[in-house]
Amino acid sequence: MNKNFTPVSLDGSRDFYDLWQRTPRRSLDYTLPNLWGWQEYYGLEWRFDGSLCWIRQTLPRPVCWAPVGDWNAVDWNHALWDSCTEAALDFIRVPEELLHIWQQALPGRVDAGEDRGQWEYLYAREDLARLPGNRFHKKKNHCNSYVKAYGEPDYRSLDDAMVEDVLAVQDDWCQWHECENSPSLRAENEAINRVLSHWDRFSGLDGGSLYVDGQM
Template identity: 45%
Template sequence: MASIFTPISLDGQAEYLRRFAACPQKASDYSFVNIWGWAEEYGLEWHFGEHLVWIRQTRPESVCWAPVGPWTDVDWSRCPVFSASGGRYIRVPELLAEIWTGAYGGRVDLAETRDHWDYLYDVRELVDLKGNRFHKKKNLLSQFVKKYDHVYHSMTPDCVEAALDMQLEWLSWRDEESQQTLAAENRAITRVLTGWDSLCGVFGGVIEVEGAQAAYTVAERLSDDTLVIHFEKGHTHFKGIYQAINQMFLASDANGYVFVNREQDLGDPGLRKAKESYNPVGFLRKFEARVR
């Protein structure tokens, strides 16, 4: 099976996006910007089958991700790559887990992976910040707006260099315990930002305070009604900066979208608390699957 997989490349972006569009449930893991950004870190490879794109991770271990494509149109009993894969899959969206359970019955074992659930939010709620549930967020946003001389604008290619500089500065503030994890994220961010002009569907926003970049966000279209936020960074010296970039980006650049996917918490207690504080309207559940 090894010989049929090749590294993720920009050359396959258009065909991948065509098959991703046919996928009936779209998890953040499988957006092209995500697999491209993390391709080197995880040693991601793909294989384009007749209907599906098969994705394999080679670092730090060899394991398959869920295939991408029109799951409901596939005869799973006649899927040779699936049969030869060793049977272990991670990051399997709930709908595909249900399809496999129906196709394989007792031959499939599922384990819920809460750390990888995607958080889903209502765009309008995060723009308006109405009610007691969002009181603290709105208060911090108001403090930021009143205290700092700021400008928000959409992210364009000429913002990339400043974002890269800000990202390196942001990384230098972190504590040593988290440096390895953050360094990996930094490499993914750098890969996405430097490839900005070549990536379809990527967009974002920037806040400048007194003429200098103070926050940025990088997002991507997932479907007609949903966008995903991949990266969001801000100078914490400015109180309320994260509430500001979140609200201003959605208010200015999320027109037409109903939901925003803010990815996983990866089991980090602080990140989980932060994501829950924005009152998600749902989750996209994921599983690890073993097929015998």
């Protein structure tokens, strides 16, 4: 077993995506664009032991993230205690499904706390396509206002030619919000630029934008 952590890098993307496909509950935090985009800010490291990818955050303090892989094919009595011992057994961003697996495998040995700030917003794709009922009334009004002001949307999928436009809009947004005076916004801007500058290196990363009179 390799116990050496190395910085998250695109060179390990094939091994990571193989384990990612086996992960029972996949969340945005653990996508490769997110891990690699925030690698420098959080000092993110990983190591592969064949069945799991262990992830460790070194900044501002050492802490472990949940592993990526097939959680149901692991002997947690041994794996968990050997995973991030250099950083102490303090895990964050653990999906609820994995927490339940740990609690069943290690009764009385896993303490848990809830961080609602890490919850994700999830919508049904069909709902966002149709915007039915009162729940989506405000969103429907926004769409109608857009069409009234600009006509039918000119939507374009992300490609190499569009990246320069995206980065330019992001730069304008950042100047408007004075990112240089906000450590969190500055870090987010750096992560966005880092990922978009290599966007075609990520499997399944997609996006798009609206254009009005040829301008994003």
